[in-house]
Amino acid sequence: MVTNLPAEARARWVKYLEARTTEEKIRALEDFLSSVPKHKGTENLVAWVRRKLSELREELEESKKRRGGGPSFFVEKHGVAQVVLFGYTLSGKSSLFNALTNARSRVTGLPYTTMFPLPGMVNYEDIQIQLVDTPPFVPEAVSGRVSWGARLVGLARNADALLIVLDSTSDSVEQLRNIMGDLENAGIVLRKPRGRVQIERSKAYSGIRLAKMGKISGGTEDDVRKLLESYRVFNALVKIYGEVSLDDVEKALFEALVYKPSVVILNKTDLLSSEAVERQLRELREVAPYLQILPASATTGVGLEVVPKYLFTILExxxxxxxxxxxxxxxxxxxxxxxxxxxxxxxxxxxxxxxxxxxxxxxxxxxxxxxxxxxxxxxxxxxxxxxxxxxxxxxx
Ligand SMILES: Nc1nc2c(ncn2[C@@H]2O[C@H](COP(=O)(O)OP(=O)(O)O)[C@@H](O)[C@H]2O)c(=O)[nH]1
Ligand SMILES: [Mg+2]
The missing domain is CATH 3.10.20.30 (Beta-grasp domain)
Incomplete structure (x- = not known):
């Protein structure tokens, strides 16, 4: 991974970590990028920095808009968790949102009806989970632009889980493949890793504290401390879940990949025969055997009653x-x-x-x-x- 960065690059990385405003972060990250040697070992890091830069630039534009009083892409969290809808235009996201929440989103049958994210609440027994309706996902291969989707990806990254909606009346396998592919390019994976590291940096921690809900393979707690200190991170809470390596700890420092628990809804099944639905489910489960894939219809409501429970389950x-x-x-x-x-x-x-x-x-x-x-x-x-x-x- 990135262990062999030159001292200059590490020093610049610290500048990035210390940057407060989005502008400062962008400048620091550009400086950092220019000091990273480009070779196989730094490929992932360089890709991550580029993505981060494009997200930060989006964020900057976004905050300018917000200051100008325009509509915003940021959705404040309410309830026990925030789940973001994700899917192609006309897959039925807004219809599902309307069927599952107390809120109302516009459904016209025309593509790109939903322009901005919209929150609503889903009841599950005695708790509420926030669901966010979103503008459509457009695969990078089609839009040819990363930045168009960057705000949507930002929403997904900020969410606690995703509810992916596939349209069963067109190629649902292709939809799922494109969604997973583009999310992964943006550093979001839907498959739960064996272990996970979360680093919360704050002066309040006074030192490096480890919370181990799992174990470190091939290293000790002291190695973790030394590793963080080599990045001049002295105050942080490092949460370790499952089995992680020192490499994973270092990756977490760069937020290289985040895992988002997800449920997939195969929507509009009212328009298909049950054999056709079964066939699609089989194919989809082959593509992503680790995902829950639920057949449903936003129009008739069939299959929706179990959705809140599945959401609660994946949120762990x-x-x-x-x-x-x-x-x-x-x-x-x-x-x-x-x-x-x-x-x-x-x-x-x-x-x-x-x-x-x-x-x-x-x-x-x-x-x-x-x-x-x-x-x-x-x-x-x-x-x-x-x-x-x-x-x-x-x-x-
Ligand atoms: N038959 C059928 N039509 C649906 C279903 N879900 C959505 N639709 C229709 O598909 C179109 C697009 O729905 P919408 O919720 O706006 O999709 P979005 O673009 O993903 O938000 C609308 O005409 C809906 O009435 C479904 O489960 N069955
Ligand atoms: Mg919509």
């Missing part, structure tokens, strides 16, 4: 209900946290200072061996758990 979240020690009823609103979270993680979300006074917790629900099981900070929680936290503070 759990709902935990807190209970006050002396109360019978748990909170109505759940704490929604990543799957694999422990009691310690939950306490941090509820009130970090409780950690200092933590005595034990009691658990009711799926992760409890018996109702009211007494557990420590490292107990792993499940969706639907009720948790009561006991501290050394009197009365709490």
């Amino acid at each position: 979240l759990i709902r935990v209900y807190t209970k006050e020690p002396n109360s019978k009823e748990p909170s109505r609103e759940p704490l929604v946290i990543p799957k694999g979270s422990t009691v310690e993680d939950a306490v941090k979300y509820i009130r970090e200072e409780f950690l200092k006074y933590f005595k034990y917790a009691r658990i009711w629900g799926p992760s409890a061996k018996y109702p009211g099981e007494k557990v420590g900070l490292d107990h792993v929680l499940s969706d639907g758990d009720v948790i009561e936290i006991r501290t050394h503070i009197r009365g709490i």
Whole structure:
């Protein structure tokens, strides 16, 4: 990967990391790019920098527009997660959006009806997931322009998951191939990697902190520290999920690839015979065996009832209900946290200072061996758990 960058390039990289405004970032990244030797080993890095530059330039234009009061491409997150629709024009994104949410998007039957992203909320049991309707995806091979799609890619990158819509009345395999191909060129993969590294840089961390939800293969925690320090990153929280290598840690520094969990809807199945639908599903599953592909019709509503549940599943979240020690009823609103979270993680979300006074917790629900099981900070929680936290503070 990029381990052998000259000192000059690393120094310039630091300038980029420290850049605050979009303009500064663009300038720093251009400087960095000019000092990166171009060869096989830096190919991915160079491609990444070019993409990042084109995204930043889009962002700059975008913010100028926003300041001018024009419509914006940025959608503020609400609910437990943001899911962005992704698909060709007329595939039925807006129709699905209307069928799944409380909001209304225009459907005319004419291509390019949706010009700007539009948010709505999808109900799933006791939580809400935000769904964003979007302008259509146009394959790079057709548009011949990266920058046209850069804003859409920016939306996808900022999302927690994607809902990909395929039109079953035209070549759905080709649609999926093009979507996955262009997303991957933009650094977004739909296949879950074996491991994942997330680096949050902030002075607030005072040092390099590692949160290991998995393991580092071929290296130690100290190696990770040294690697980050060689990039002059001294304060960061490094989250490690699954199995990752030092190489993966370094890639994460450059945000080389991000994984977006995705559900695929094969839409307009009301217009096809069930054999034709089955055939397409088989072919699509061959292209992407790791994706959930659901046949549906936005018009009749068939197949839509399971969509919220699939979205919740791929987001890998759990709902935990807190209970006050002396109360019978748990909170109505759940704490929604990543799957694999422990009691310690939950306490941090509820009130970090409780950690200092933590005595034990009691658990009711799926992760409890018996109702009211007494557990420590490292107990792993499940969706639907009720948790009561006991501290050394009197009365709490
Ligand atoms: N028969 C049928 N038509 C659909 C379905 N979903 C969308 N359409 C039609 O396809 C056209 C494009 O739909 P729209 O939601 O605007 O697609 P978008 O461009 O992806 O947002 C409209 O005429 C819709 O009525 C479906 O499941 N079945
Ligand atoms: Mg639309």
